[in-house]
Amino acid sequence: MMTFFPTPYPDEILYSVFARYHERSPNFNGSETARDLFNVKRIVCSLEFPTLLANLVQNMPFNSPFDIDRLIVEHTLFPFYTVFLSPENRGIIRRYMLHGDVEIYNKITGIINPLAENKFLRFCPKCNKEDMERYGELYWHRVHQIRGIYICPHHKIPIYNSSVSLEDNKYKYIAATERNCVVETEVVYEPKTYEKLLIIAEDMHWILNNPEIKTNIKEQYLNQLKKLEYATVNGGLRQKNLITDFETFWGSEILQMTHNTIRKTNNSNWLLKMGWNKANIEDPLKHILLMRFLRLSPDTLFNKNIEYLPFGKGPYPCLNPVCVKYENEIIENVEIRNSYKTKSPIGYFTCPECGFSYLRRGPDKSIEDRYRYSRIVDYGDYWREELMRLLKYNSVPKVAKLMGTSHTTVYDFIKRLNVTKQLNQ
Amino acid sequence: MLDLIHNAQYKEQIISEYKGNPFIEALPEIISSEEVVSKLANFPPYNKEERQLDNQYRAHLVGRLYDVFQPLAIHLDLESRISRVIRQGYVARNVLDKSFVSNNYRSTAGSFTLLGVSGMGKTTVVNRILSMYPQVIVHSKYKDSPLSRYQVVYLRLECSYDGSIKGLCLSFFSKVDEILGTDYYSRFGSGKLSVDNMLVAMSNIAKNISLGLLVIDEIQNLSKSKSGGADRMLNFFVTLVNTIGLPVLLIGTPEAMGVLQGKFRQARRGSGQGDLVFERLDNDINFKLLVNAIWGYQWTKRPTDLTDELIDTLYDQSQGIIDITVKLYALAQIKAISSGVEIITPELIKQVADESLRLVKPMLNALRTGNVMEVARYPDIYTGNIDISYELPNRNRFIIPTTSRPSVVENNEKQIKVKTKKIPPSAENDIRVMMQNKGEGLTAYDILKNHGLIKGFEVI
Numbered sequence: 001m002m003t004f005f006p007t008p009y010p011d012e013i014l015y016s017v018f019a020r021y022h023e024r025s026p027n028f029n030g031s032e033t034a035r036d037l038f039n040v041k042r043i044v045c046s047l048e049f050p051t052l053l054a055n056l057v058q059n060m061p062f063n064s065p066f067d068i069d070r071l072i073v074e075h076t077l078f079p080f081y082t083v084f085l086s087p088e089n090r091g092i093i094r095r096y097m098l099h100g101d102v103e104i105y106n107k108i109t110g111i112i113n114p115l116a117e118n119k120f121l122r123f124c125p126k127c128n129k130e131d132m133e134r135y136g137e138l139y140w141h142r143v144h145q146i147r148g149i150y151i152c153p154h155h156k157i158p159i160y161n162s163s164v165s166l167e168d169n170k171y172k173y174i175a176a177t178e179r180n181c182v183v184e185t186e187v188v189y190e191p192k193t194y195e196k197l198l199i200i201a202e203d204m205h206w207i208l209n210n211p212e213i214k215t216n217i218k219e220q221y222l223n224q225l226k227k228l229e230y231a232t233v234n235g236g237l238r239q240k241n242l243i244t245d246f247e248t249f250w251g252s253e254i255l256q257m258t259h260n261t262i263r264k265t266n267n268s269n270w271l272l273k274m275g276w277n278k279a280n281i282e283d284p285l286k287h288i289l290l291m292r293f294l295r296l297s298p299d300t301l302f303n304k305n306i307e308y309l310p311f312g313k314g315p316y317p318c319l320n321p322v323c324v325k326y327e328n329e330i331i332e333n334v335e336i337r338n339s340y341k342t343k344s345p346i347g348y349f350t351c352p353e354c355g356f357s358y359l360r361r362g363p364d365k366s367i368e369d370r371y372r373y374s375r376i377v378d379y380g381d382y383w384r385e386e387l388m389r390l391l392k393y394n395s396v397p398k399v400a401k402l403m404g405t406s407h408t409t410v411y412d413f414i415k416r417l418n419v420t421k422q423l424n425q
Numbered sequence: 426m427l428d429l430i431h432n433a434q435y436k437e438q439i440i441s442e443y444k445g446n447p448f449i450e451a452l453p454e455i456i457s458s459e460e461v462v463s464k465l466a467n468f469p470p471y472n473k474e475e476r477q478l479d480n481q482y483r484a485h486l487v488g489r490l491y492d493v494f495q496p497l498a499i500h501l502d503l504e505s506r507i508s509r510v511i512r513q514g515y516v517a518r519n520v521l522d523k524s525f526v527s528n529n530y531r532s533t534a535g536s537f538t539l540l541g542v543s544g545m546g547k548t549t550v551v552n553r554i555l556s557m558y559p560q561v562i563v564h565s566k567y568k569d570s571p572l573s574r575y576q577v578v579y580l581r582l583e584c585s586y587d588g589s590i591k592g593l594c595l596s597f598f599s600k601v602d603e604i605l606g607t608d609y610y611s612r613f614g615s616g617k618l619s620v621d622n623m624l625v626a627m628s629n630i631a632k633n634i635s636l637g638l639l640v641i642d643e644i645q646n647l648s649k650s651k652s653g654g655a656d657r658m659l660n661f662f663v664t665l666v667n668t669i670g671l672p673v674l675l676i677g678t679p680e681a682m683g684v685l686q687g688k689f690r691q692a693r694r695g696s697g698q699g700d701l702v703f704e705r706l707d708n709d710i711n712f713k714l715l716v717n718a719i720w721g722y723q724w725t726k727r728p729t730d731l732t733d734e735l736i737d738t739l740y741d742q743s744q745g746i747i748d749i750t751v752k753l754y755a756l757a758q759i760k761a762i763s764s765g766v767e768i769i770t771p772e773l774i775k776q777v778a779d780e781s782l783r784l785v786k787p788m789l790n791a792l793r794t795g796n797v798m799e800v801a802r803y804p805d806i807y808t809g810n811i812d813i814s815y816e817l818p819n820r821n822r823f824i825i826p827t828t829s830r831p832s833v834v835e836n837n838e839k840q841i842k843v844k845t846k847k848i849p850p851s852a853e854n855d856i857r858v859m860m861q862n863k864g865e866g867l868t869a870y871d872i873l874k875n876h877g878l879i880k881g882f883e884v885i
Contacts, residue, residue: 003574025633026627061573063432136526
């Protein structure tokens with residue numbers, strides 16, 4: 001049991017709280033601290049998914065104000081890493097963190113990239129300076145320990161490795177001090193690389209603090225892919241375009257730094273799986289790479305519904321010149337189909353007033369496109385009646401002009417009309 | 426454990442240094458001396474009708490006398506010192522203060538020593554004063570920010586019978602375990618650790634349970650410790666005070682004086698509150714107050730009024746030692762009841778003193794005669810050479826001068842050097858002459874023997 005529990009600082013990772021506890025405690029070695037904290041003789045000091053937290057809360061001083069779920073959400077990387085997981089899997093990991101009795105190995109391989117594992121605890125020199133002034137001691141920040149983060153989102157400067165190796169201190173919690181957080185050689189990134197790394201870092205920070213998805217992520221991606229014409233209306237991916245554009249967007253340096261290089265030859269490429277319904281890619285970093293490539297911010301991805309509207313929002317105008325509602329927005333819905341040849345979207349519009357139906361090859365480039373059609377599918381009964389009426393008093397070219405069509409169409413129509421008349425007779 | 430625990434309630438502080446310090450704000454309020462008196466005093470219930478009970482019952486009732494506690498002026502002084510020392514000690518150890526967090530703070534703790542003749546109720550009064558404080562305070566939230574920790578306001582230890590450091594550490598561990606439910610004794614008290622490591626553990630524990638005051642009783646046992654043991658222990662207390670800022674209160678009989686006046690003299694300069702000595706009471710208002718307080722508890726059939734003669738007799742027989750005074754009065758009552766006299770007279774008191782206090786009689790006699798040589802034979806009552814020169818706390822009280830400066834006043838004039846001439850050996854009986862004139866083949870021993878300076882075995 002503990003006679004005190006250090007109050008965690010803002011964005012302090014639990015590992016660091018334990019390390020500060022160890023430093024203040026009379027304990028001479030890590031196993032005594034493990035006993036104080038978790039009632040076990042030995043524990044692997046996990047940075048990302050600490051376990052046995054249920055024991056921790058029980059060992060805290062009487063009337064302790066700390067709530068286990070608040071500790072997990074505010075002082076571990078759980079919210080960041082599990083943001084794309086299903087609620088069931090998230091529950092399994094939470095249970096593991098509480099009691100440690102479930103096997104989570106196959107659950108976490110999907111969310112943390114083993115290649116990108118941090119060998120050392122990491123720090124931002126400016127954060128440390130501020131902490132020293134404000135609190136009188138240093139601590140390990142949660143956001144700096146995320147796999148694949150290179151820039152401090154607060155100060156926008158590079159993050160450095162401390163001299164504390166996680167591998168060498170498996171059974172010991174080591175607190176941040178001015179001695180183990182030393183900048184030996186200053187790191188400067190290329191401006192282009194820096195900008196991209198900063199975007200990644202800021203998105204990571206945003207997700208860490210807003211780990212709630214209100215939309216269907218896969219649908220969001222698909223709609224955006226369709227919008228940017230990396231996917232067809234039916235959902236087929238234009239793989240070659242996607243991969244080449246993605247690689248040029250990020251550049252090989254970033255993809256190597258974040259350990260997310262793409263192998264073009266292999267069909268098990270992670271990028272192609274992102275939109276595929278059956279596979280699950282849950283590593284948040286990969287999602288950030290994709291969403292930024294698709295020109296999405298995490299806020300839009302998580303909170304705002306992305307719609308695929310190659311013809312804009314309804315209602316759409318009726319383009320029948322003789323209809324009472326001509327060029328009035330009256331058509332509520334558009335039926336989008338796939339073009340066989342070009343795989344571009346084709347919209348079918350039908351006026352409820354006159355039965356006039358037209359199609360347009362999309363997607364619309366400008367607002368004027370709304371008043372354009374590629375082909376008329378059906379003129380509708382009203383149009384035919386009006387044609388008959390006008391033909392009685394007018395010449396064919398005039399009628400064609402009035403009806404917004406060509407005289408051949410009118411002749412065609414008369415011909416077909418006569419054929420049906422004869423058939424009827 | 427749970428009944429000891431008090432949830433912290435933070436009180437508005439009047440003194441600015443005490444503001445914003447959760448440890449001080451959680452303590453009971455600072456009280457006036459009137460309140461201290463009413464809190465310290467203990468007067469057990471007494472009923473006049475009990476005088477009519479049968480002898481055997483009344484003999485038992487007399488036992489109540491030992492529960493009576495009459496606060497005296499010196500008790501108030503002690504209470505105020507303890508109150509100050511606890512709060513002052515916490516001033517620098519504010520967990521919310523960043524200079525404390527970064528271990529870059531100046532200790533505000535002071536220690537003080539309470540010495541007193543055995544039987545003056547030192548332990549009793551300290552216990553009564555400490556019991557006005559909750560022993561364990563639990564903090565969980567301070568001003569909307571979580572603060573989870575225990576605060577142990579005081580811890581009372583007894584110096585082990587042989588004055589060993591290990592014994593002190595072990596009793597510290599077991600005491601903390603007892604009140605907090607930790608397992609420090611089994612962890613640090615087992616044979617694995619050396620005494621030095623135990624001391625490190627002890628000071629760390631004291632730091633993280635936010636100990637307010639460490640009371641070490643029976644400090645005179647240090648005089649029985651092995652050579653160097655007392656110095657090490659006292660140095661350790663100084664470390665506690667100066668390094669981790671923990672106030673220490675040492676309690677002992679005058680026997681401890683010898684130990685404390687050794688090297689601790691320097692450390693004592695670090696004490697902000699000076700030392701306090703419980704001397705025997707003089708036959709003055711204080712003694713009268715005490716006798717008055719106990720006199721009401723009378724179970725003889727015939728009530729006896731308190732007269733000056735009775736007070737003087739009691740003083741003469743007890744020599745102002747509180748414990749003896751109360752005992753004498755109680756024994757006199759029992760004697761009066763059992764013998765059927767049913768009244769207390771000076772003669773009765775003298776008689777009881779002669780019969781029942783034979784063991785302490787030589788000491789009391791020594792005190793009565795005032796013979797210093799006699800009194801000095803009993804170190805636990807001998808307060809003769811206590812040097813209580815109160816020194817004002819130094820400005821730089823943590824810089825203790827270790828080497829005394831030469832008291833030479835620098836003058837422009839050169840110091841006159843007096844050369845002492847060597848006196849050449851001349852006299853016959855000078856050893857140097859003997860050695861110079863020594864013959865060949867003679868050792869120094871032989872020469873000295875020949876001159877009759879070394880006496881042979883046969884002479885004796």
